[in-house]
Amino acid sequence: MQRTPAFALSALALTGALACGLAQAQTSEPVIGLITKTETNPFFVKMKEGATAEAKKLGAKLVSAAGKTDGDNAGQVTAMENLIAAGAKTILITPSDAKAIVPAIKKAQARGVMVIALDSPTEPMDATDALFATDNYKAGELIGQYAKAAAAGKKPVIATLDLFPGHPVGAQRHNGFLKGFGLQANDAKSNELSRPAEVVCMADSFGDRAKGQTGMENCLQKNPDINIVYTINEPAAAGAYNALKAAGKEKNVLIVSVDGGCAGIADVGKGVIAATSQQYPLRMAAMGVAAGVEYAKTGKKVSGYTDTGVTLIAAKPMAGVDSKDVKTGTDLCWGAK
Template identity: 35%
Template sequence: MNKFKMLASVAVLTLGLSNIVSAQDTIALTISTLDNPFFVSLRDGAQEKADELGYKLVILDSQNDPAKELANVEDLIVRGAKILLINPTDSEAVGNAVAIANRNNIPVITLDRGSNKGKVVSHIASDNVAGGKMAGDFIAEKLGDGAKVIQLEGIAGTSAARERGEGFKQSVTAHKFDLLASQPADFDRTKGLNVMENLLASKGDVQAVFAQNDEMALGALRAIKSANKNVLLVGFDGTDDGIKAVKSGKLAATIAQQPELIGRFGVETAVKVLKGEKVKEKIPVDLKVITQ
């Protein structure tokens, strides 16, 4: 009898191990850049969820280069990825990578930034349009209608930059802001500093700046301090550095995304797709205004 019990236990154990092994389908994730703290947090959230659910997650950094992104996707397909999570470098250029995955019958889920081409089973992101409007409404709340404002834009061609700009434009119209300038600084801190320095030289009467991410906001902050100006500065993303700057009174606010949650939702959605479950085409992640 003991022998039979032992055999039954072994059978159950083997079945359990079999289930674990079958769950080890490879989920692939390409990140636009790991030089940005926001995307590091997104990666970490995805990794935590993959570990929790028992799935292997392979992550590659595209270094803000669409050609590198395309090569990464080709590499991941060769390595046997069953599903692809893409945080695009550029919403237009990523269409080539999505097309390759489509041809190989590998489902694609986009994170934070969308793809303008190809078949994507789900897009997981904050409501960037709502976030841009929230930033403008916050400025109006502090300075009133008709304020003189500048916008620092993200990377041209990304859905995040386009949508945040669209939302901010709604506020500019609603609150009759005087938009002195709207220029790209590519979501980069150093470029935020350089662009803001140049703008302050010609638009010195600016009252508020909306930067489409915290990195540009922190760069702009240095330029504003160096110029000894008093300017209301609003960022976007709610990164650790951005929130610290808000709490210390250096930034007025940041529109906080939850990048860890975007990463976690990405893996959760990928697992559902792998199991043959139906998923929503768009999965929103909540935003909030963080102030001192």
């Protein structure tokens, strides 16, 4: 059977006319949709790579789309509608807005489409048929434990560069970090960000390097004595480092993060980031595509939450904290664990 290459289109570019044309194409290949938050974030680029490779391996047709920015729910809703028109029987999605996307998901499911969340859960989590994701609370705990050990003997003056208010992943990583550090923190079910007295500044970075830099600059203006920085992801961490370097403070501030991408692991090796919790988006996407192919063949749906793994990567190990070195992180580098 001749395999059709994956399609990669933005949510707006995937027009109704094109979607209908795809749906009418004569093919025996199952159509699987992938909707990411953006097309440019390296995490989602790797996720699409994993989905594309698995679709090719299993003889499926992957049609991908994305919102314009993190938080673009309208773009994801449009993408979902167009993918249904394109004949997708399974849609994999990284929800930008955990609550607002739910009505669109229910419409898709009512038409027999299996919907699987990747990386980020919906709210409620069972709005999708299944979730393949990192345990984000655990990811936060790991870097919190590391930061506490690395900062032993110092009074913690903490800044957090978060995602944006109300997002489950952002809350889980933030609160997990605080819990791992031994500070007051909400549990993994809460979407509210805890703020104990040790946290002197909180800023929304939207996972973006430039916004992370601006957030760090603002935090330094509020409190120049910050010595620990938690960031939602490595692009935000790189932005924070730029701000600290410009202020001449980069050598005295510990930055910890989450993601474990190739660039992020390189930054751990350079000393930009002290430690990061590595997750595996390629594996998430591959598992989602495999589940979609199985559903197309047998009608069997996956269900529930599948933990796709997390590993703490650090250049300098800390006693009592389980971590792997930069070489290990580079070898894994967002691939299958």
